[in-house]
Amino acid sequence: MAKVAVVGAGLVGSLWAKMLANRGYEVSIYERRSDPRVGPIHGGRSINLALSDRGWKALEQAGVAEAVRTIALPIHGRRMHAVDGTRTFQPYGLEGQCIYSVSRGGLNRILLEAAEAMPGVSVHFNHRCEGYTHESHGVALHLEHEERPAHPVFERVFGTDGAFSAIRGQMTRQDRFNFEQTYLPHGYKEIPMLPGPDGGFQMEEDGLHIWPRGTFMLMALPNPDKTFTCTLFGPYEGEHGLDALTDDDKVMAFFEKHFPDVLPLLPNLLEDWNAHPVSSLVMTRCFPWNDGGRVALMGDAAHAIVPFYGQGMNSGMEDCSVLDELLENLDAGSASWDQTLQRYTALRKPAGDAILELALQNYIEMRDLTGDPQFLQQKALEGRLQRKHPDKWLPLYSLVTFSHTPYHEALERGKRQQKIMEGVLAQPERWNHFRDDAWMEEVLSQLHPGD
Numbered sequence: 121m122a123k124v125a126v127v128g129a130g131l132v133g134s135l136w137a138k139m140l141a142n143r144g145y146e147v148s149i150y151e152r153r154s155d156p157r158v159g160p161i162h163g164g165r166s167i168n169l170a171l172s173d174r175g176w177k178a179l180e181q182a183g184v185a186e187a188v189r190t191i192a193l194p195i196h197g198r199r200m201h202a203v204d205g206t207r208t209f210q211p212y213g214l215e216g217q218c219i220y221s222v223s224r225g226g227l228n229r230i231l232l233e234a235a236e237a238m239p240g241v242s243v244h245f246n247h248r249c250e251g252y253t254h255e256s257h258g259v260a261l262h263l264e265h266e267e268r269p270a271h272p273v274f275e276r277v278f279g280t281d282g283a284f285s286a287i288r289g290q291m292t293r294q295d296r297f298n299f300e301q302t303y304l305p306h307g308y309k310e311i312p313m314l315p316g317p318d319g320g321f322q323m324e325e326d327g328l329h330i331w332p333r334g335t336f337m338l339m340a341l342p343n344p345d346k347t348f349t350c351t352l353f354g355p356y357e358g359e360h361g362l363d364a365l366t367d368d369d370k371v372m373a374f375f376e377k378h379f380p381d382v383l384p385l386l387p388n389l390l391e392d393w394n395a396h397p398v399s400s401l402v403m404t405r406c407f408p409w410n411d412g413g414r415v416a417l418m419g420d421a422a423h424a425i426v427p428f429y430g431q432g433m434n435s436g437m438e439d440c441s442v443l444d445e446l447l448e449n450l451d452a453g454s455a456s457w458d459q460t461l462q463r464y465t466a467l468r469k470p471a472g473d474a475i476l477e478l479a480l481q482n483y484i485e486m487r488d489l490t491g492d493p494q495f496l497q498q499k500a501l502e503g504r505l506q507r508k509h510p511d512k513w514l515p516l517y518s519l520v521t522f523s524h525t526p527y528h529e530a531l532e533r534g535k536r537q538q539k540i541m542e543g544v545l546a547q548p549e550r551w552n553h554f555r556d557d558a559w560m561e562e563v564l565s566q567l568h569p570g571d
Contacts, residue, residue, distance in 0.1 A: 121146045121240060125261055125274040127249050127287050129156070131224070132419030132436040133280035134231035138182045139444045141238035143451065148274070149235065150247040150263060152281070157229050167310060167349045168341050169227070170195070170328075170430030171220040172521045178437035181444055184234045188227060192220035193344050198486075199327035205381050209327065210499060213518045214506065219328075219430060221341050251290035252277055252415065259414050276457070277415045280436075283402050285421035291411055304401040304426055306336075306355050306483075307362055311392045313340060313348035313385055321346050322385045330486055331379050336360050337486060338379055350386070353483075362398050401426045403476055409465040413457030416464060418443070423472030428483035429520060435475050435527070439468055467526075474528035478520060497554075498541055505560055512564055513537075540566045 122145050126137045129151035137147045171192060179185040196218045197211035212218060235241050247270075250262040258273045279287025292299045316322045321342060323329055329340040329348070336354030343349060355361045360378075365371050368390050375383050383389070404424040410416045419436030426432075443464050449455040455463070485495075505513045516534030519525050525533075543566075544551065544559050551559035 122275050123148070124276040124278065125150060125259075125272070126278045126280055127261070128279065128281035128285075128419075128421070129153075129228075129232060129243060129245070130280065130282065130419070131228055131231060131433055132440060133278075134228065134235050135178060135182055135184075135437060136278060136280060136418060136440045136443075137235040137241055138184065138231065138238060139440055141235060141241050142183065143444075143447060144240075146240040147235070147238075147242070148272070149241070149243045150249060150261065151243070151245050152248040153245065155245045156225065157232065167225075167312075168221050168223050168343055169433050170341070171222050171227075172430065172434050174431070174441075174524060175434040175437040177524065178441040178444075181441050182231075182234070184230060187230045187234065188222065191226045191230070191344060192222050193325065193342055194218040195221055195328055195342070196326045197328070199324060199329045201329060201331045201379075201381060203333070203378065203380075208496075210496075211503070213515075213522050214510065217518070217522050219521060221343060223343060249281060249286040251286055254414065275414075279415065279417045279421045280419050281421055283404055283420045283424035285417065287415065288404075288406060288417055288421050291406070291415070291417070294411065298405075298407045300405045302403045304403065304480075305357070306353055307398045307400050308351050308353045309362065309393070309398050310396050311350045311352070311386060311389065313350050313382075314388070315346035319346060321348070323348065331382065332486060333360075333378050336378075338382065339486075340382075350382070356398075365393075368394075405473060405476070407465070407469055408462075409469060409472075410461035413459075413461050416443070416461050422468070423476065425472075425476045425479045426483065427479070428486060429475065429479040431475050431479065431520065431527075435472065438471075438524075439464075442467055470528040471526050474526075474531040475520075478516075478527065478531055478534075494545065498545060501545075501554060501559075502541065504557070505563060508557065508560065509564060512568060537567065 124140060124145050124147055126133045126147060126149045129149050133149060137149050140147050176185060179188050197209055200208045200210065232243065236243050246265060248264045250264060252262060253260050255273055258275050259277045260271045260273045261277060263270045277287065279285050281287055291297050313322060323340065325342040331338040338350060338352050340348040340350045356363050365374055371390060371393050375389065402424055403426060406422060409422045418439040422439065423435065446460050446464055450457065450460045502515045506515060506518070514523065516530065516537065519530035519533060520527065540563050544563055548554065
């Protein structure tokens with residue numbers, strides 16, 4: 121039985137360990153933190169996450185999807201809150217399509233316990249990884265546990281140790297390895313919204329609630345325990361910057377001015393505000409994602425992104441499903457590990473870069489455009505077009521969230537579709553102000569010329 125190591129026991133690491141164990145590998149998981157199933161969630165991590173089709177596919181492949189469904193709450197669209205209290209609903213896709221809100225801690229527990237229950241899998245907490253070296257007979261991990269060093273050797277090592285990956289850090293010392301790290305000039309702070317006096321949700325639980333305010337926004341995602349995780353995203357500096365909210369009076373004045381309808385639902389606002397830190401938003405790019413046929417990066421270790429498309433976890437899980445599928449050829453003897461990991465990098469690097477671009481794009485859309493009349497008109501028209509021609513038109517959000525189209529292909533198609541829609545929207549008189557469907561033929565003829 122081949123012995124491999126997974127560095128990082130988070131969502132991607134635990135899922136990948138389960139997939140490897142399914143294929144008969146002996147897997148040792150090393151995690152620098154203590155057991156996430158014991159005690160509070162570590163600071164700086166989102167409490168809940170959005171799970172969509174790419175993630176579900178990976179969970180199905182690993183054999184853990186049914187267990188995850190027990191903690192997943194369906195979210196059917198965006199519920200928008202204007203400053204004047206006006207509320208609108210923007211469905212995500214066709215009827216029945218939705219994303220799912222899942223607890224990070226609950227999901228991590230399910231994945232970790234599923235991996236740990238497999239024969240040949242061992243999990244080692246409080247083991248800090250300092251890097252690795254190639255040996256003649258494998259890869260030596262350099263670990264520290266209770267101030268004692270350890271250097272176990274494995275045939276292969278998979279770095280799933282997050283945005284500040286020690287495995288990637290080792291790779292940066294190699295010739296021709298490219299690495300870029302950037303921080304968004306915006307941060308975020310999470311505030312819990314507790315259940316109402318009757319023990320139920322205080323807002324509709326079927327939507328992602330958004331209060332778009334131009335350069336900043338508030339979001340609220342429901343949890344199965346009837347709470348919402350509210351997250352304020354905004355710049356650090358400037359008139360509406362997080363750095364300006366330095367005392368209780370300023371925090372209250374800020375919420376009274378910009379989020380008056382949510383304020384009565386947060387009776388513990390000041391207490392919670394002061395108890396939760398402002399967290400930063402880091403983005404990374406690197407290439408290649410593998411060191412020969414011995415070491416590979418997955419999840420945030422390879423492509424940390426900002427959270428505005430709800431695809432950070434899903435893209436990491438898709439790394440797992442793609443590499444798992446590539447192992448089919450390896451197991452069949454038609455590819456070597458060198459070829460397999462090179463192919464993995466070739467497939468996933470363009471996708472990783474694209475979903476970062478898409479996430480940055482979506483931040484602008486969510487905080488600024490979701491209240492814009494032309495934007496809303498375009499979304500409504502695209503919805504009509506998709507319902508009438510679901511085989512020919514898939515909006516960008518649906519391509520990303522409800523399909524398995526590689527992210528970079530979805531991005532390019534989205535750009536083409538946006539250009540076509542802008543041209544049609546610029547001529548409302550020509551199309552009878554869109555009262556009928558004549559405009560659809562023009563759109564489809566440009567998208568599928570020659571059909």
